Amino acid sequence: MQATMIKIERNEKMEKAIARCKTNHPKVRRVDASTVKVYGHGGSYTVKFAEPRKGLRLASCTCQATGLCYHIPGAMAAPTVIAVAPALPVSTANERENACLLKPQPKGFIIDGWSL
Numbered sequence: 001m002q003a004t005m006i007k008i009e010r011n012e013k014m015e016k017a018i019a020r021c022k023t024n025h026p027k028v029r030r031v032d033a034s035t036v037k038v039y040g041h042g043g044s045y046t047v048k049f050a051e052p053r054k055g056l057r058l059a060s061c062t063c064q065a066t067g068l069c070y071h072i073p074g075a076m077a078a079p080t081v082i083a084v085a086p087a088l089p090v091s092t093a094n095e096r097e098n099a100c101l102l103k104p105q106p107k108g109f110i111i112d113g114w115s116l
């Protein structure tokens, strides 16, 4: 099933999602340049980003939410450094252990130059 792509724009919905993200402070792990795994309370979700044309940024998430979920701003705040894939397969538990805990920074998250 193709996940719905949501347009990334700063609006009220995004503000709400960011607020939820700050409350839930999920763990995030970058998979590649356009994919981030987000570990929320209910499990792990994959957020994918796309930029079909300049200025139009889209994101999709594998969670149940039909609209903008907090995983997307969480994924946007993920470090841009791509984690080196481990040589050996790791269990999901280890994967979660090694994920980066997204905590509100003193200055807030920096997402796309937005200070949140």
Ligand SMILES: [Zn+2]
Pocket: 045, 061, 062, 063, 064, 065, 069, 070, 071, 072
């Ligand atoms: Zn989600």
